[in-house]
Amino acid sequence: MVQKRTLDTFFQPPSQKKAKLEDQPAHSTATTSQPASTHKTYPFAVPQFPDSIQEILISSTPAAEGKSITHLQDLDLLYFQPFIPKSIENELFNFLRSKLFFYRVKYKIKRGPLETDINTPRFTTVFGLDETSKFGPGGGGSGGGGEILDTKSGVKVPVDKYKKCVCEPRPIPACLDQLRQITEVFTGSSYNFCLVNYYAGGNDSISYHSDDERFLGPEPAIASFSLGARRDFLLRHKPPKNGEMLGDEDSKVLKYPLVSGDMILMRGKTQANWLHSIPKRKGGEVDKGRINITFRKAMVPGGTANYYQYNVGVGEVYKWNPLSRQMEPWTDHGKSPS
Numbered sequence: 001m002v003q004k005r006t007l008d009t010f011f012q013p014p015s016q017k018k019a020k021l022e023d024q025p026a027h028s029t030a031t032t033s034q035p036a037s038t039h040k041t042y043p044f045a046v047p048q049f050p051d052s053i054q055e056i057l058i059s060s061t062p063a064a065e066g067k068s069i070t071h072l073q074d075l076d077l078l079y080f081q082p083f084i085p086k087s088i089e090n091e092l093f094n095f096l097r098s099k100l101f102f103y104r105v106k107y108k109i110k111r112g113p114l115e116t117d118i119n120t121p122r123f124t125t126v127f128g129l130d131e132t133s134k135f136g137p138g139g140g141g142s143g144g145g146g147e148i149l150d151t152k153s154g155v156k157v158p159v160d161k162y163k164k165c166v167c168e169p170r171p172i173p174a175c176l177d178q179l180r181q182i183t184e185v186f187t188g189s190s191y192n193f194c195l196v197n198y199y200a201g202g203n204d205s206i207s208y209h210s211d212d213e214r215f216l217g218p219e220p221a222i223a224s225f226s227l228g229a230r231r232d233f234l235l236r237h238k239p240p241k242n243g244e245m246l247g248d249e250d251s252k253v254l255k256y257p258l259v260s261g262d263m264i265l266m267r268g269k270t271q272a273n274w275l276h277s278i279p280k281r282k283g284g285e286v287d288k289g290r291i292n293i294t295f296r297k298a299m300v301p302g303g304t305a306n307y308y309q310y311n312v313g314v315g316e317v318y319k320w321n322p323l324s325r326q327m328e329p330w331t332d333h334g335k336s337p338s
């Protein structure tokens with residue numbers, strides 16, 4: 001594991017800012033001196049983390065060593081309980097819930113001649129670009145924010161390169177990009193996409209699936225953060241393809257009750273062989289809401305198109321309303337009254 005000193009050096013704040021930070025208690029609600037992230041594709045600007053969050057993220061993550069879970073066939077997890085220190089997990093949850101824009105994506109799937117309408121049972125949002133492209137300078141997103149450039153040549157990509165995307169790709173805002181970079185240091189993998197789920201209550205869920213799309217390449221590493229309400233994370237082995245039988249232990253459902261601040265890294269053969277889900281739940285903390293952040297690496301433009309289709313879609317923007325304490329459709333009153 002890379003030493004913390006490396007991380008401190010990596011994110012060395014400007015000296016002026018550091019002096020200001022040292023004057024403030026860790027729980028301070030101080031705002032940041034850094035600019036908000038803006039981009040032509042963002043419905044509204046996304047602020048940088050307050051100094052109170054940044055300082056702890058840089059100096060004190062991960063809050064615990066990752067525990068390796070490899071006792072079952074093809075399973076390779078690294079479980080941080082927690083990764084995000086207890087002193088900031090609630091502030092981080094509240095910040096992300098109130099500052100990000102979300103979507104409630106609807107789409108159709110075709111099974112034979114039948115078309116079925118799917119309403120994604122949670123709020124989602126996504127940022128990033130696959131390995132073949134990068135954002136050029138000129139915007140507020142920390143990955144650049146301007147035009148989309150070819151990764152190798154640095155030249156602007158042809159206008160039709162992302163024509164299969166339902167919307168223009170968006171750079172990861174500086175706040176989430178800071179968490180991405182920290183995650184890279186402590187997982188030894190690199191990521192170019194950030195997907196965010198918000199489960200408003202116990203009826204919001206994600207059904208059993210695996211993140212084994214070809215556009216992620218073989219043996220993808222996916223770092224998955226939990227913030228807010230405790231929810232069960234279930235894993236079960238896929239039925240073996242070649243008629244083999246699974247052992248008794250390998251065929252059991254695994255249940256991890258993820259709490260705020262936890263991070264599970266899924267890697268190796270996990271996605272090829274295991275399914276995971278967050279099932280609907282009643283009671284407990286579920287109505288507090290839960291945010292899940294995953295960092296992944298898409299290799300080709302097909303991955304970019306897929307992520308925007310299923311996590312942004314073509315519907316309206318939602319934003320957290322602190323008065324009604326729920327996600328509500330957001331309209332840009334300044335520009336386009338609806």
Ligand SMILES: O=C(O)CCC(=O)C(=O)O
Nearest residue numbers: 197206224233278292294
């Ligand atoms: O919310 C979670 O913990 C899981 C999210 C997930 O499986 C996904 O976004 O693919």
